[in-house]
Amino acid sequence: MKKINVVGLGNILFGDEGFGVEVVRALEASGDWPETVQFVDGGTQGLYLLDYFESCDALMVFDSIIPVEFEPKVYCYRKEELPAFIHRKMSAHQMGLSELLAVARLHGREPSEIVLIGAPPHDLGLGNPLSEPMLRHLARAVETGRELLEEWLVK
Amino acid sequence: MAKKIVVDPIPRIEGHLRIEAKMNDANVIEEAYSTGTMWRGIEVILKGRDPRDAWAFAERICGVCTTVHALASVRCVEDALGIEIPANARIIRNLMAATQQTQDHLVHFYHLHALDWVDVVSALKADPAQASAIAQSISPWPKSSVGYFKDLQQRLVAFVESGQLGIFSNGYWGHPAYKLPPEVNLIAVAHYLEALDFQKEIVKIQTVFGGKNPHPNYVVGGMACAIDPNSDTAINIERLNMIKKIIDETQTFIDQVYIPDLIAIAGFYKEWLYGGGLGNFMSYGDFPETNLNDFKSLLWPRGIILNKDLSTVIDVDPRDMSQIKEEVGHSWYTYSKGSDKGLHPWEGETKPNYTGPKPPFEFLDTDKQYSWLKTPRWKEQPVEVGPLARVLIAYAKGDPMIKETVGMVLGKLQVGPEALFSTLGRTAARGIECKQTAGFMGHFYDQLVANIKAGDYKTFNSERWEPSTWPKECKGFGYTEAPRGSLGHWIRIKDEKIDEYQIVVPSTWNASPRDNRGNSGAYEAALKGTPMVDPSKPLEILRTVHSFDPCLACASHLYDMNGNEITSVTIV
Numbered sequence: 032m033k034k035i036n037v038v039g040l041g042n043i044l045f046g047d048e049g050f051g052v053e054v055v056r057a058l059e060a061s062g063d064w065p066e067t068v069q070f071v072d073g074g075t076q077g078l079y080l081l082d083y084f085e086s087c088d089a090l091m092v093f094d095s096i097i098p099v100e101f102e103p104k105v106y107c108y109r110k111e112e113l114p115a116f117i118h119r120k121m122s123a124h125q126m127g128l129s130e131l132l133a134v135a136r137l138h139g140r141e142p143s144e145i146v147l148i149g150a151p152p153h154d155l156g157l158g159n160p161l162s163e164p165m166l167r168h169l170a171r172a173v174e175t176g177r178e179l180l181e182e183w184l185v186k
Numbered sequence: 187m188a189k190k191i192v193v194d195p196i197p198r199i200e201g202h203l204r205i206e207a208k209m210n211d212a213n214v215i216e217e218a219y220s221t222g223t224m225w226r227g228i229e230v231i232l233k234g235r236d237p238r239d240a241w242a243f244a245e246r247i248c249g250v251c252t253t254v255h256a257l258a259s260v261r262c263v264e265d266a267l268g269i270e271i272p273a274n275a276r277i278i279r280n281l282m283a284a285t286q287q288t289q290d291h292l293v294h295f296y297h298l299h300a301l302d303w304v305d306v307v308s309a310l311k312a313d314p315a316q317a318s319a320i321a322q323s324i325s326p327w328p329k330s331s332v333g334y335f336k337d338l339q340q341r342l343v344a345f346v347e348s349g350q351l352g353i354f355s356n357g358y359w360g361h362p363a364y365k366l367p368p369e370v371n372l373i374a375v376a377h378y379l380e381a382l383d384f385q386k387e388i389v390k391i392q393t394v395f396g397g398k399n400p401h402p403n404y405v406v407g408g409m410a411c412a413i414d415p416n417s418d419t420a421i422n423i424e425r426l427n428m429i430k431k432i433i434d435e436t437q438t439f440i441d442q443v444y445i446p447d448l449i450a451i452a453g454f455y456k457e458w459l460y461g462g463g464l465g466n467f468m469s470y471g472d473f474p475e476t477n478l479n480d481f482k483s484l485l486w487p488r489g490i491i492l493n494k495d496l497s498t499v500i501d502v503d504p505r506d507m508s509q510i511k512e513e514v515g516h517s518w519y520t521y522s523k524g525s526d527k528g529l530h531p532w533e534g535e536t537k538p539n540y541t542g543p544k545p546p547f548e549f550l551d552t553d554k555q556y557s558w559l560k561t562p563r564w565k566e567q568p569v570e571v572g573p574l575a576r577v578l579i580a581y582a583k584g585d586p587m588i589k590e591t592v593g594m595v596l597g598k599l600q601v602g603p604e605a606l607f608s609t610l611g612r613t614a615a616r617g618i619e620c621k622q623t624a625g626f627m628g629h630f631y632d633q634l635v636a637n638i639k640a641g642d643y644k645t646f647n648s649e650r651w652e653p654s655t656w657p658k659e660c661k662g663f664g665y666t667e668a669p670r671g672s673l674g675h676w677i678r679i680k681d682e683k684i685d686e687y688q689i690v691v692p693s694t695w696n697a698s699p700r701d702n703r704g705n706s707g708a709y710e711a712a713l714k715g716t717p718m719v720d721p722s723k724p725l726e727i728l729r730t731v732h733s734f735d736p737c738l739a740c741a742s743h744l745y746d747m748n749g750n751e752i753t754s755v756t757i758v
Binding site (some may be wrong): 042043044072073074076078079080081082085134136138139157158169 | 200225227228230231243246247252277289293341345379382385386389399400401
């Protein structure tokens with residue numbers, strides 16, 4: 032049976048930065064999912080999440096994002112649209128989704144399906160909850176994730 | 187006029203580490219200024235909360251260092267409330283911290299730091315047969331056949347040629363400061379990929395004891411995991427066997443891959459002995475064999491070394507209000523009783539007061555405030571923390587295993603102990619420490635198994651769990667030696683709630699701005715005197731800053747669809 036990992040990225044201490052983690056929590060609670068679906072609160076763990084990226088057939092990632100054209104809405108990107116980079120950086124803590132995708136690709140262990148669902152943040156204030164617009168995006172993102180998961184599960 | 191170079195990782199909303207350096211006409215760095223460009227202020231959101239919950243917030247402060255903050259936090263609350271934890275909890279915490287340190291060092295060396303010394307593009311020109319011969323001459327590691335390197339090289343070529351992937355984008359490939367022959371570059375790239383693969387295994391130890399990962403569960407009073415050799419859900423024989431296997435594999439990987447690579451790479455850079463810096467070092471010590479206040483039982487010893495003097499290790503007491511103080515003379519904070527005097531963390535304050543230019547800006551006024559990091563000092567002295575500090579203190583105290591490993595590495599490189607006071611020395615110390623700590627992992631495992639065999643399954647002390655058992659007011663200090671250095675949490679509890687919480691993280695020690703007497707922090711001092719081959723590609727700055735394993739780009743990491751270059755370099 033197909034193994035699906037659902038990973039939320041972001042820091043829940045910084046307002047809308049925690050969007051991805053909050054979506055995954057809500058999505059997990061929204062249904063009775065089979066054991067083949069694993070929900071992961073990935074935080075800002077960067078490369079330490081590699082196993083979750085390389086150990087599944089289909090990968091769904093939620094994150095707050097900076098889209099090319101900044102519009103307040105939920106974005107959904109498929110595998111071929113996602114840039115994979117290994118950047119020169121100052122700190123091991125700067126590693127994000129693009130590094131994970133690049134390394135999984137170099138290892139030859141990229142999941143056959145990858146989707147990134149995200150929305151641009153409004154408020155990154157320390158200790159703040161998700162902003163009003165982000166809460167609306169959250170409901171939309173959970174819905175998008177649900178539909179896709181159900182689609183993947185019957186495939 | 188002196189030229190200025192600015193390395194700023196992030197031109198957008200988040201904050202990271204920014205370096206401004208002044209160079210002379212020969213492109214040698216004369217002064218450097220280190221800036222943390224984002225306010226973290228975790229202390230403020232902890233105020234008023236239940237102290238038993240603090241660890242769960244603390245472990246979110248930092249991207250990669252979740253367990254170390256959770257550990258320092260539970261230790262500090264236990265210290266305040268006078269809670270003694272069961273032996274098994276102490277051993278499990280030690281094992282988890284050692285696991286974190288080992289994994290972190292491997293990832294740091296291969297993923298962040300190696301590319302400062304290894305030219306990936308040069309590896310494409312390597313002769314796989316020669317690479318194989320070199321690999322076999324330095325290590326018995328089995329993945330070293332000609333076919334293995336040939337296959338890897340072909341994969342690399344395909345990636346580089348596929349262009350649109352931009353893999354390993356914006357590296358300084360071909361930079362004249364790279365000195366490795368193509369074959370050594372190819373070996374290093376192979377191990378870069380193997381190390382990333384291998385670290386996935388190590389982390390499974392955290393999942394067993396912490397219940398989940400990447401945010402394992404801690405609890406004030408012990409550990410939340412149950413031990414029962416006959417249960418399917420608790421820590422049982424099967425899980426212990428798995429852990430034993432991972433520990434053995436970790437030790438083999440370090441001995442056969444990490445250490446030989448370190449020596450092979452360092453051998454080509456022996457003349458690049460810049461980046462020594464302060465010459466002052468501090469460690470709180472860690473891995474208690476009895477309890478945290480029995481300093482003699484710490485496997486990583488506690489102490490201070492000043493002016494590179496390895497003949498004397500001075501005592502440090504983080505509880506002594508006169509020793510460790512945080513100053514804010516060059517930081518964007520104010521203190522209510524005057525910002526010109528340092529405060530011990532137990533009387534610490536976190537009141538932001540930004541006086542810098544409105545972003546985006548070109549330069550900071552480094553005569554005034556220029557960082558979101560405070561300036562911690564020990565008796566007004568700047569000190570370096572981290573693997574080099576720990577290794578030097580253990581070495582100076584005569585730890586036989588450290589003496590042996592240091593002697594082996596220095597001997598193979600044919601350099602003396604003075605070479606340790608450098609960027610490369612810091613990098614070598616991290617490898618030496620990784621080997622030592624992986625050895626401790628085996629030791630902790632044996633201790634745990636012996637306890638279980640003797641019928642001791644206890645992991646939690648519930649005596650003071652209920653707030654009604656707590657004093658009305660109390661204070662505590664919790665510490666750990668995180669991968670990047672000494673981490674301290676100081677708490678004041680009043681009426682069952684957190685009244686004050688202060689955290690001094692390793693990177694605050696190392697990346698701090700000038701102190702009130704104008705003395706540089708560790709990064710600033712280490713960069714001084716470094717010659718730059720090509721200032722538009724400041725590889726040398728990155729080498730030295732990376733050798734500290736900076737921990738600043740922690741709190742935030744939006745995904746940028748534009749794939750923007752992260753580090754911008756400005757020279758004026």
